[in-house]
Amino acid sequence: xxxxxxxxxxxxxxxxxxxxxxxxxxxxxxxxxxxxxxxxxxxxxxxxxxxxxxxxxxxxxxxxxxxxxxxxxxxxxxxxxxxxxxxxxxxxxxxxxxxxxxxxxxxxxxxxxxxxxxxxxxxxxxxxxxxxxxxxxxxxxxxxxxxxxxxxxxxxxxxxxxxxxxxxxxxxxxxxxxxxxxxxxxxxxxxxxxxxxxxxxxxxxxxxxxxxxxxxxxxxxxxxxxxxxxxxxxxxxxxxxxxxxxxxxxxxxxxxxxxxxxxxxxxxxxxxxxxxxxxxxxxxxxxxxxxxxxxxxxxxxxxxxxxxxxxxxxxxxxxxxxxxxxxxxxxxxxxxxxxxxxxxxxxxxxxxxxxxxxxxxxxxxxxxxxxxxxxxxxxxxxxxxxxxxxxxxxxxxxxx
Numbered sequence: 147x148x149x150x151x152x153x154x155x156x157x158x159x160x161x162x163x164x165x166x167x168x169x170x171x172x173x174x175x176x177x178x179x180x181x182x183x184x185x186x187x188x189x190x191x192x193x194x195x196x197x198x199x200x201x202x203x204x205x206x207x208x209x210x211x212x213x214x215x216x217x218x219x220x221x222x223x224x225x226x227x228x229x230x231x232x233x234x235x236x237x238x239x240x241x242x243x244x245x246x247x248x249x250x251x252x253x254x255x256x257x258x259x260x261x262x263x264x265x266x267x268x269x270x271x272x273x274x275x276x277x278x279x280x281x282x283x284x285x286x287x288x289x290x291x292x293x294x295x296x297x298x299x300x301x302x303x304x305x306x307x308x309x310x311x312x313x314x315x316x317x318x319x320x321x322x323x324x325x326x327x328x329x330x331x332x333x334x335x336x337x338x339x340x341x342x343x344x345x346x347x348x349x350x351x352x353x354x355x356x357x358x359x360x361x362x363x364x365x366x367x368x369x370x371x372x373x374x375x376x377x378x379x380x381x382x383x384x385x386x387x388x389x390x391x392x393x394x395x396x397x398x399x400x401x402x403x404x405x406x407x408x409x410x411x412x413x414x415x416x417x418x419x420x421x422x423x424x425x426x427x428x429x430x431x432x433x434x435x436x437x438x439x440x441x442x443x444x445x446x447x448x449x450x451x452x453x454x455x456x457x458x459x460x461x462x463x464x465x466x467x468x469x470x471x472x473x474x475x476x477x478x479x480x481x482x483x484x485x486x487x488x489x490x491x492x493x494x495x496x497x498x499x500x501x502x503x504x505x506x507x508x509x510x511x512x513x514x515x516x517x518x519x520x521x522x523x524x525x526x527x528x529x530x531x532x533x534x535x536x537x538x539x540x541x542x543x544x545x546x
Contacts (some may be wrong), residue, residue: 338362
């Protein structure tokens with residue numbers, strides 16, 4: 147089983163100081179080499195545990211990036227050997243690049259631990275399957291370097307609240323990855339995209355293209371959010387003002403490990419988008435509440451949909467927000483409730499929320515994706531000590 151089961155960094159493409167043409171050529175050849183081993187690595191790492199397979203497949207992006215950097219100055223074709231001297235020289239700069247792209251210092255350490263754990267997993271795979279192409283001395287030296295770095299980072303295995311969450315069955319996971327509404331609509335947009343279409347410099351679709359996309363998925367608002375999430379999940383890439391299918395586009399919709407991984411990335415980006423708004427705006431307040439509501443759903447303590455619908459009514463007066471919001475508190479709460487309901491309905495339409503029993507629950511197959519979006523360190527900080535009073539008030543209201 148992989149040793150690196152910490153959170154995957156949101157950006158796993160570290161910078162390098164290598165000349166772009168040299169690096170890109172090596173990157174492509176290394177990618178082909180490792181792609182051929184993907185099924186074997188996933189089988190080795192998952193050891194029959196379906197929930198680990200997608201995680202293991204995702205590790206190979208890190209492996210490709212590091213092997214590319216380490217072997218860029220090597221002669222000959224890419225191989226399954228890591229030069230100890232090159233590892234010693236490149237490992238720390240590589241980890242520094244990973245940390246520099248992390249959201250903050252607290253996540254930087256987790257990202258670095260994930261990378262080192264992934265490299266240890268890769269080395270163990272090469273050794274245990276007799277694929278290592280170097281000497282036994284080289285293997286021992288690289289292993290020692292990685293172990294020392296892992297120790298310096300405080301270890302590589304984290305227990306998280308995710309460990310206690312329900313696990314989707316094989317059938318549920320396959321159904322989610324291949325047939326969830328957000329997947330089928332994203333696939334429809336990829337079909338519409340074809341080999342490529344013009345896009346704005348920031349990746350946004352021009353008005354005419356957005357109108358076409360909206361007709362495919364149901365509305366321009368949905369098309370815009372799906373498109374932005376696909377860009378963030380790298381299912382769509384920008385190439386000189388042209389949007390083209392990304393590397394993972396071909397895997398989206400498949401029920402295998404790679405398909406599940408791409409679906410999870412896309413679902414996480416969609417939830418992040420739903421929980422984002424301009425700081426300080428009314429929408430930001432609604433986004434913060436939605437984040438908390440979804441976190442409750444992930445933690446198997448779903449929030450009653452009726453409580454959200456009643457915001458601004460007499461039933462919500464005991465929330466004690468009038469002093470904070472001012473004389474028009476009821477109107478603000480009603481507006482906030484409408485925003486929340488709209489976002490919840492949209493997430494449900496996409497297959498990421500289930501309110502069929504009157505509670506805002508998260509489908510078991512979507513738990514990992516929603517967890518990654520709303521239960522990272524930043525969210526725990528946001529709903530920490532300073533918000534304890536408001537959370538307690540919400541809990542009391544739910545109990546009544």
